[in-house]
Amino acid sequence: MRRSRYYLPTLRETPKEAEIISHRLMLRAGMVRQSTAGIYIWLPLGLRVMDKIADLVRDEQNRAGSHEILMPTIQSADLWRKAGRYDDYGPEMLRIKDRQDRDLLYGPTNEEVITDLFANTVTSYRDLPQLLYHIQWKFRDELRPRFGVMRGREFLMKDNYSFDLTPEASRHSYNKMFVSYLRTFARLGLQAIPMEAETGPIGGNLSHEFIIIASTGESAIWCDKSLLERDVLSLAVNYDNEAEVAEIVRSFTEGYYACTDEKHNPELFAKEVPETRRYQGRGIEVGHIFHFGTKYSEPLGAMVSDANGNRVPVQMGSYGIGVSRLVGAIIEACHDEKGICWPAPVAPFQVSLINVRVGNTACDALAEKTMQALQAAGVEVLYDDRDESAGAKFSEADLLGFPWRWVVSPRNADSGTIEIKRRTEDEAQVVPLEQALALLTNSS
RNA sequence: CGGGGCGUGGCGCAGCCUGGUAGCGCGCCUGCUUUGGGAGCAGGAGGUCACUGGUUCGAACCCAGUCGCCCCGACCA
Structure with missing residues (x-):
């Protein structure tokens, strides 16, 4: 590509609305332009990076045995009412009406749509397990969008949903995604640390956040330094081998202290981690995985027949990676005083x-x-x-x-x-x- | 939503207090000179001063309202 023919509107000075480093660099490097609060136009250079991240995420999702679909951005309110979340979700959800006065919404997440889809297409335990994902734009009307594309209202997210017959099988799906996330972030050139997390409004009882270290991150983190030295990509993973996958997850979660401020316990940190291995800093959440059982399958009727002919609700989990956020997050982690230093796999x-x-x-x-x-x-x-x-x-x-x-x-x-x-x-x-x-x- | 700040050529800003022909730097265009870390000189283009209303002979400036954007906080991929 010739620079003289490329559409690359760089800036010599930083627009005053940009406070954090990744936002400043993205604007100056002609990657994005703000359209309105929390909503961005992606220019060629920025889009190239986002596409590369999406492709890499896609590759690792497929490798772990998931199938890609594409669900709509606009969803029916009825489905959300059925699952009992329409009223709970609150003002963060953008609600709209069509010309027939029907209630619609711009999807902030897709549990309802995919569970409904599953209920209408899968009826037997023989078709399980299933891992379905898509990479689609989401909208969450944040109280305060900020940090450029890192906390936009509109953002591109990869969300994967698992369907299994039993809690044990569901745990394996969860573990597969856990390992796939470790690989994904490593391939992106990032050090991602899995941390036990609150489940929040998605619900459920098992959850990890994946945090990358960046001094400008939103979350304060405490962890065992040896977690940062693990070589993830050299691990040969057979995703069909439950014990092997579980062992990798165990090796990243047991015996290693890693917490965000939500769960940090100073006494435990001091007790469990030798002084030379203590890391304290800041990080950015780039992925989040949840197991939530039958929370959506029951109300939405996602049932399958088991081997004995009984109809049982499927066990579910969901797994998100903030694709557009990663563009900013990678810059936060990879830059110097002169500008961006792209890891080769995502360099435009x-x-x-x-x-x-x-x-x-x-x-x-x-x-x-x-x-x-x-x-x-x-x-x-x-x-x-x-x-x-x-x-x-x-x-x-x-x-x-x-x-x-x-x-x-x-x-x-x-x-x-x-x-x-x-x-x-x-x-x-x-x-x-x-x-x-x-x-x-x-x-x- | 509470608190704070800001809207003036593409970007960064001054002018406003004390009303009187809209300015500076960068960028852009033309020409000449230059040529390894954001070149020099000369000439030039580009602005309903966020919007609406008011005060006034006269408003970027004073008053009122509205909209937009940013920062801090509570919430989140």
């Missing part, structure tokens, strides 16, 4: 290609050749071909934060070499194009 482009002397024949030729070579290798590159000063280009590249910066300049164009540097390192190296390509493909 892998390479900032800078031609410091547009108009110089050798530079232009080498830059073109380099861009084409990168594209041919399937590497996403944003080629800054504008007639701007070198300094302006370097600053913007730092702000946008792609993993690599490749510079073509009169210093090295004649020799056909390129100066390459990682966003997070200070040292650059000057190498021939072929070698640069090899370094990039081997490293990522």
Whole structure:
């Protein structure tokens, strides 16, 4: 992609409404624009990141044996009345009427819709277990939206719902999602810590939040440092093996203190965690999983026949990841004073290609050749071909934060070499194009 | 919803107290010069001063109301 042709409205100064770092950087880097309070327009660069996160989340959901569907944003109030939540949910739910004066709502979550769907399509225990998810926009009319996309009113969420015959089987579904979440966040380049949580209005009796460490996070957290050193991705998981999955969950939940301010107990923390392993800081909630039994299946009639021919309500759980929130959360966790430092898996482009002397024949030729070579290798590159000063280009590249910066300049164009540097390192190296390509493909 | 603050070219701000031709920096356009960390000079474009009403010869400025946005708090993926 040529920078000169891209739609990338960056800002030199920070709009005054933006207070926290991720919001400032997202506005400056031309990722989003605010439309109205808590509601954002996603621009190409921001959308690329969100799509990558969604794809990665999707991949891990599928790997754990879930099936993707897509439920509507607009739901019927009747369904919510039937489940008994219409009145309970309160003003956070956006209620609307259609032209026939029927009560509708913009879904803040989807337990009702999916439980109803399930009730109408599955009738036998032989079709269980089932894990169904979608990635869809939600609306919650927050009292106070803030922190940019981290607490918007409209947000993109992945929500998965499990259906099982017995509480034990449901626990396995819960465990599968637990492990899948560990993998998902690790692949996104984040250290996520599972913490025991309150179940809140979703209901139920078993729940964990997944928190990533960020100094600007909303929640105060206390945990055992050794949780941060666990290597999740090297674990080979067989999701069909109940004992194996349960063991992984156990290894992350037992013997490790990890609490948000909701559940923090200072005496217990001091007693259970040796002083050298105590971590105290702040974090951002990026995922939340719940087991809630028959809370929705009973009122909505999601029943199946068991092996003895008895009709029993299914056991359910729900599992959420804030996809749009993650865009901001990753920036909170990955930035420096110059700008964003994207983890490669979610970077909107892998390479900032800078031609410091547009108009110089050798530079232009080498830059073109380099861009084409990168594209041919399937590497996403944003080629800054504008007639701007070198300094302006370097600053913007730092702000946008792609993993690599490749510079073509009169210093090295004649020799056909390129100066390459990682966003997070200070040292650059000057190498021939072929070698640069090899370094990039081997490293990522 | 309680408390605080703010609405003036795309962005950041001054002007308001003390009413009298709407200003600055950045960005944008044109030209020349420059060229490895947000270049210089010259010229230029761009604004119903959030909205409505009032006071006044005259309102960005004073008064009243409305709307919008941000921050702190209670609540949340």
